[in-house]
Amino acid sequence: MPLALLALAISAFGIGTTEFVIMGLLPDVAADLHTSVLTAGNLVSAYAIGVVVGAPLLAVVGVRMSRKHLLIVVMGVFVAGNLLSALAPDFGWLVAGRVIAGLPHGAFFGAGSVVAASLAREGREGRAVATVLLGLTFANIVGVPAATLLGQDVGWRATFLVVTGIGVVAVSALAALVPYEPARPQQSLGRELRAFRDRRVLLVLATAVFGFAGVFATYAYLASIATHVMGLEESSVVWVLALCGVGMTIGVAAAGPLTDRAALPTAYAGLGGLAAVLIAFAFTAHITWVAMVMVVLLGAVGFLMTAPLQTMVIRFASDAPTLAAASNHSAFNLANAGGVWLGGVAIASGWGWTSCALVGACLAIVGLVIALTAGQTAARRATA
Incomplete structure (x- = not known):
């Protein structure tokens, strides 16, 4: 290295x-x-x-x-x-x-x-x-x-x-x-901005917004879910977050070689897996040991998307990738703010602490649809 x-x-x-x-x-x-x-x-x-x-x-x-x-x-x-x-x-x-x-x-x-x-x-x-x-x-x-x-x-x-x-x-x-x-x-600035004329770049950025909104809609409320649903003491919350961090590290480590083999399918797997894990988490969070496993999986499948999305932005904007690659992280943080807000709306509406996970699953599915559209666009461009 x-x-x-x-x-x-x-x-x-x-x-x-x-x-x-x-x-x-x-x-x-x-x-x-x-x-x-x-x-x-x-x-x-x-x-x-x-x-x-x-x-x-x-x-x-x-x-x-x-x-x-x-x-x-x-x-x-x-x-x-x-x-x-x-x-x-x-x-x-x-x-x-x-x-x-x-x-x-x-x-x-x-x-x-x-x-x-x-x-x-x-x-x-x-x-x-x-x-x-x-x-x-x-x-x-x-x-x-x-x-x-x-x-x-x-x-x-x-x-x-x-x-x-x-x-x-x-x-x-x-x-x-x-x-x-x-x-x-x-x-030049003009050269960097021209990268955003490529529909593939815009679709990848949109995938990041919705996909990661699914992650943060739940991650932001893990501490409250741990104490109110999983039945853990407040002192244990830091270790729940650390477990999610373990999952994130596993996801990113796996994403590297998988991205080199097939970037788009790796992103599809991350988004589809995220939706499935969040749905399962919403209905099993009251079973502590199952919930712990779901927390690790949430981090793993959520961050399985990071390397493929970033790599695809760099590839699609290959002539001037710096601004596009930076904007991908703006997309991640828009996802952070939007996901937290939507998850909070569900909880404040009285649907329960785990309702944010169902909101996250819906956002992940939207992200998957956009990613599939990006894949079709890329395939047509390669054929042309």
Whole structure:
């Protein structure tokens, strides 16, 4: 494995930790800053807004930069956002820190995925992209539980200081290990934007929105399902989230070689499997051991989609893939916000805690239909 992939994975680990750890720290943040947990929940949305805005914005700003320099710059922004979060004097500044911390997310994974694919041997691009994404999923196994426990024992500010330190290590690793590749003179904003004229690119982005909305419609409420339906103690919630992280890592690890063999069928399998697991989870969550298995499967089939969707965007936008690949992560975070909202609507309507899983299944089925349409479009293009 090229050492550059290790640098990219370390960066992804830091990003994944700061993205998901806030969910376990909301009560501590709310108590310390004298606000409600519901209000503190806006910190999740603040990060997502940063991702959606920052993915195309930073990709456009860096269109004339080498990808190595773009990666270093966006991780520098990541460090600044997390440092501001750690030192925030009040809730408003913490919201600002979360937005800034989210800005680099899409641009990093967009440029990082393109760099990873370029470093791989032909036919192994999916494995390279999956290696970077493993850093993100590994954060859910180690980074998020450890950072959550640190925040609960020492204080939530300590968590963001540690994540800031991870960001500094990541910047140093990127500078030392990622090879320099001069920016191509033909790169331009217009060239990057023309990639969105390709219907296949738009269909893959739409697949990401609906498919991942299915994941987050349920993932966001796992803590409440664990205590209200599975019958677990609140102290056990962090381990339920870690189990889901184990599943995510399994899914991404499997997605690499499967994507290199057949990207579209892998995406189909992920979406179809997600719908089936969510339906099963909705009706078995009250059986604790079965629910635990379903949580692992939820992470596995949900994140089986990551590498194939990212790889297909890079392939379909091959002349100018950076902005399109970054926009794929905007799509993931639109899915995050939309899925959480729709799942919450079902729960608030009195349909029960597990109704969010049925909503997620419906979203996954819509994503599967769009993916099948993308496959047909790609097949017609290849035939022509």
